[in-house]
Amino acid sequence: MQRIDLHTHTIKDDGSIQILNVFAQNLPIEGHESLYSVGLHPWHIASVNPENCLQLIEDNAQSPNMLAIGECGLDRSISASIELQKHYFTEQIRIAEKHTKPIIIHCVRAYYDLISIKKQLKSNLPWIIHGYSGNKETTLNLIKYGFFFSVGEQMVGHESKHDILRMIPTERLFLETDDNEYPIKDMYILAAQILKVDEESLSEAIFNNFKRLFGNRQ
Numbered sequence: 001m002q003r004i005d006l007h008t009h010t011i012k013d014d015g016s017i018q019i020l021n022v023f024a025q026n027l028p029i030e031g032h033e034s035l036y037s038v039g040l041h042p043w044h045i046a047s048v049n050p051e052n053c054l055q056l057i058e059d060n061a062q063s064p065n066m067l068a069i070g071e072c073g074l075d076r077s078i079s080a081s082i083e084l085q086k087h088y089f090t091e092q093i094r095i096a097e098k099h100t101k102p103i104i105i106h107c108v109r110a111y112y113d114l115i116s117i118k119k120q121l122k123s124n125l126p127w128i129i130h131g132y133s134g135n136k137e138t139t140l141n142l143i144k145y146g147f148f149f150s151v152g153e154q155m156v157g158h159e160s161k162h163d164i165l166r167m168i169p170t171e172r173l174f175l176e177t178d179d180n181e182y183p184i185k186d187m188y189i190l191a192a193q194i195l196k197v198d199e200e201s202l203s204e205a206i207f208n209n210f211k212r213l214f215g216n217r218q
Contacts, residue, residue, distance in 0.1 A: 001203040004210045005184045006150040006174035007037070007071070007104060007130045016184050017210065019067055021104075024053035027060060035065050037104050039072035039092060042085045050088050057092065061099040067214050069096040070104030071130055077108050086113065093121060102126040102213050104150070111138050115145050126213045131178055133158075139167050148213075150174040153182045156190045165194055170205045 003016040011020055011034055020036040022029055025048040027038060038060055040053040060066050072092045074085050096103050107114050107129055118127060128148040133155045142149070149168050152175065155161040175187045192199040 001200060001207050003184050003188055003203055004174060004206050005177050006128070006210075007152075007176040007178055009179040010177075012177070012184070014184060018184075019104075021071055024048075024056050027056040033065065035067050037068035037070050038066055039070040039104065040088055041071055041106060042073060042075045042080060042089070043078060045080045045084060045088055054088070054091055054095070058095055061095055061101065066101070068102045068104045068128070069093075069099075070128075071106045072103065073106040074110035074113050075106060075108040076110045076113075082110070082113065085110075086117065090117065090121070093117070093123060093125075096125055097123065100125070102128060105129045106131070111142065115141060118145055118147075128174065128213075130176060133161055134164065136164060136167065139164055143167070143169065143172070148172045148174065148209075150176045151191075152176045152178045152187065153180050156187055156194065157182070162194045165191065170195075170202075171209060174206055174209060 005016045005018040007021055008018050009021050011018055020034045022036050022038045023044060024038050024040045038057050040050055057069065069092050072089055074089055076082060093103060102125055105127060126148055128150050130150040131154060132149045132151050149172055151165060155165050175191055177184050188199050188203060192202045
């Protein structure tokens with residue numbers, strides 16, 4: 001069973017199915033056949049032309065290799081106003097809804113805002129929080145509102161977070177390498193140990209999650 005690396009900044013020669021994160025301002029991407037996602041990251045709003053980025057996302061959304069919108073989202077730890085962030089996040093959700101693409105989300109200290117937007121928009125698309133490492137209360141709320149979780153070294157590699165990982169329903173779980181050199185194979189081995197399942201069963205469950213959200217890409 002092929003492993004899924006839901007969110008990576010570098011394509012790796014490890015046999016996994018990978019979704020390459022592409023920042024909208026770096027489009028177009030040429031010269032490879034990678035599966036990818038495209039988004040306007042909240043960190044970049046002040047340093048790029050955000051309207052141009054939205055158009056680039058729209059222009060690429062029909063590409064069969066562009067599987068998702070993102071990473072995009074909300075971050076209350078940065079200087080860009082939360083209202084401006086919400087505006088451009090909502091615009092990207094609009095594009096995702098138009099093209100029926102899942103959304104890969106960056107969220108820092110803004111889970112209340114994130115849930116509020118999802119409820120307000122009544123979106124039925126898959127919303128996947130990447131690099132997730134929230135607390136118990138936040139996790140329960142996100143599960144309640146139908147979010148998916150992509151976790152990496154921040155959760156798998158820290159024992160204090162293992163109870164949170166065990167709370168996440170397997171049918172909502174993905175693993176990722178993000179911008180980390182931590183091999184996705186090791187991520188699966190450790191996650192399987194934490195969840196007390198065999199690695200093959202975990203790989204199959206996550207592969208089935210991937211097929212359900214993105215189609216069969218083998």
